[in-house]
Amino acid sequence: MAVTAMYDYNWPSRSAAEFYGDAQLVHVWWKGNPFFVSAATFPFPKEMPFGALVGLCKEFFAADPDFDPASMDTARWAVDKEPLTPDMEASLVANGVGHKSLVQFEI
């Protein structure tokens, strides 16, 4: 829907992909564990392998005293709510992760 304004109101996004160069924002969400009150946003390189994201997650979510890093190896993944069996060697982009995508896992 167009904004009703006194002129053609078409201001651009201030979070657009172009502002992040070779990186893109990615939201990582541990679904079902509200100890992390919300998903976390990261500026990940587009070409970063998915496996590197998993590696970072193992460190990041260790803030939860009950977290077992090994459990991530069997996590169920989804990107933008579509289930995904990630190719750990392939890049985020190749795994369908775009700018401001929601990468979620359940363990």
Added chain:
Amino acid sequence: MTVSPEKPARKLSMKQRYSALTHDLDWAPTYVQEEEIFPFTTFEGIKVHDWSKWEDPFRLTVEAYNKYQAEKDRRLYAVLDGFAQSQGQVGLTDARYMNAMKIFLQGIPVHEYNAHRNFSYLARYANGPGARFAALCQSMDELRHAQTEIHTLSHYNKYFDGMHHWHHWTDRVWYLSVPKSFFEDAMTAGPFEWLIAIGFSFEYLLTNLLFVPFMSGASFNGDLPTMTFGFSAQSDESRHMTLGLEAIKFMCEQDEDNVPIVQDWLDKWFWRGYRLIALVAGMMDYMHPKRVMSWKEAFELYFEEQMLNGLFKDLEYYGIKPPRHVQWAIDEKEILSHQVYWVLYQFSHAAAFSTTIPNAEDQAWLEANYPETWPVFKEVAWDKAQRVMDAGGRYFNPGLPQLCTVCQIPMGFTEPGNPLVQCQRQSVYEGERYDFCSDGCQWIFDREPTKYRQAWLPVHQIFQGNCGGPGGLPAVAEWYKLGPNDGAEYLGSNDQKNWLAWHGQTPKEA
């Protein structure tokens, strides 16, 4: 001229006199077109046929306004002076109470001030003299509120951290973008939308929740100055509520075609305002050491009973329905404050207030007031946070949160009926994804995507290097100008140390 020996009684009634002193000052221009003088009141599509139908039941004149406002301020400043002279801060329930007032100072006066500026816009550009004068009085009031709030908290600033740089923080720090984006959203709208946004939805529907139980709570916690300014501000607020109510009725009565536009604005601004005052829910239930009533009870009393059962029955007459997404708000009343405080707790290392785990007394109160939701929340959140604490740590979230594009609160609100799973909504507009915490925020974005995609989202800006460059959190904190004592954990904080010293205690005794 003949002079009668006995003066007759005043010949003009209060209403006629008010009309002579306000409405009658106006005239229809003939040297220029009316729309040249009032250029902003047509583009929104609101049709007004007769501005003289705008009613102001208060019928204040400048003389009466100055007289009563001067008296209110005399009383208020006497309380402030007395409190400062007697070192009243020593008599608060606890220093951690001050954290609520830190958020208040950082997040409220600047927006009272914004309201002042935009009511000046209405006072200038509304076509009708009645509406303009009511707006001018409100502009003055809002300036008053900004200043009395600053002056009230000025004394506390001398003795507590987390207040001294509020004006710098308010334009920059992440959680303060929540109120900032709310008011800037309203200020960038046209004059009629502003009236529905702030005049009606915020002032009439929602500010009671901010001011009444919260200020009563201040009194309960020994904060007499805050109670006094709060109630004093509220006495102006009743005029503002009246303006808001008049605004919605006026628009609906002027033309049937206005009703759907007003309904859309009401739907938008109810949700926008409700999300904003979620912060108050967290402050009331978790940051006040002693509580008058829970958020849930306040919501039932001041929103469900007064507004849904009272006001909206009245507005049915015009074809106005209760706000879209109101049921979502009702469903959230059991859980809202837990989620908000949990956000504040885990990100207070990057904030100008401190937080701490609710103590045994707090927990008993939470259990009694939220018997359904507190035990669930306690288990997944606070028990774990306590274990981290017991092991010598302090749980802070190691990252930056995903923010809702519209309300800008970290996306910690959960799906209705499922307190363990956060609500995730996404829209794609012109190829770009946007995230939302709720159906309400998503609906608002989808109506006006080219407005909300401009949002200066703090997390996104940090990653663009616009908040102190690429140096990570330390660089951001420096750019925020946060001092070492302004945030993080309350226990062991400078505030707590001072508090204990004032009371002749050491941390161990506490």
Added chain:
Amino acid sequence: MQIELRTQVIEPERKTFTNLVDRFGDRPASRYEEGSIDIQSVANFHYRPLWSADHEIYDADYTAFKLEDPYSFTDPRQLYYAPYVQSRAAMNEAFVKTIDYVEKKDLLQKLPAGWDALVGEVLVPLRHWEAGAELVSVEGSRWAYGTTIDQCCVFAAFDRIGNAQNLSRVGIVYGEGHDGALAAAKQRWLEAPEMQGLRRLIEEVLAGTTGQDYAAKLLTVDLTDRLIYGLMYNLLDEAALTGGAGAYSLVAQHFSSWFGDQRRWIDQLVKTWFADPTYGESNKAAFDAVLATRWAQIVEAVSDLAAAVDARIDAGASASVAASAAAVAADLAALGLTVPGGN
């Protein structure tokens, strides 16, 4: 049980807010400073206005008059809300005492014929000038950059609607408690030839026929006020005393003392604009532009008013306005400004 007297002095952590320490040094700040400096948002605005394609919510570009540091201007009266309403409550109380006295003694009914006509046909219609000036003032309250300027504007707006109401009360008393005199006065504002110059001026200013610069508009009104107030509330105040119209003087004194207060902040603002290290010269040029477009119109409009005064009483109004205009022009020239028509 022992009661220990607390003798310890609690040392404050700081004297005031950090922005004020940064600006003024480590000293306690006044309530004026805490409530007026740096209150307005300045950074990271979220959305663009729906009603303007080329401005931010707060934007120094709403006017050509600029300050490198907006807070280099402070109100010489140091008025924030509480002292403002307190001082105005006192002023209103004094006015009410006057008007009640005037009413009780039927003083407006006892005016000499010329003064009687002057009050009904020239003075009371000026309530509409005040109402228009109120709108110009409150426009500044929205568009000014910085709280200290905005605050002076909103107080001026409130003062002026108050002036309009006070003139209306004069009209009600003049009309012996009815609003008939107000209706007649409004008719004069709309139709009497001597009022049309002022009405055209204020309508054009509000419409922005020579631009939407709020500060230029304020200055236009102020220049006009200097002549109107000089005539109606200074010259005629004196003339009333010698002309047997004491009631006029009783009323006029309130307006002239208000105007003295009003001019203090405007003079200070102009002084600050002109002294600005970066914008001083461009501010002067902007003032010159106001004079070039409006000065002749202002003098003519108030001269028409003076002629109407001269038609009713013998107080030398036209000559006085001409002298006032010359004096104002000389003041402006002394500031380095160019006044059209010679100084």
Added chain:
Amino acid sequence: MSAPTASRPVGVDLQENEENRALVEAIEADNDDLTIRHMPGIIRLTKNGRLVINQASVEQRLGRPWETHEFQMAIITYFGEFVEWDDDQIVIAWQH
């Protein structure tokens, strides 16, 4: 159709202090079936239908002249609508 206005509550929250005692007493005297609730600093008065504040009742208890404008010094919030605010009376009710 909405519920009749007579059966829907309206109300005011006033500052609970010595200055407002006469006002509260006047409201209590002039409004039957008033519900009263106390909170710290606040007295909340609610009633179904219509709530009336009479200048004469307040003045009688106060022992001095009282302008209806003075009500603004006492009020914290209200719900309903000011359907009348005159020299001698203030009425809060729903309209429809």
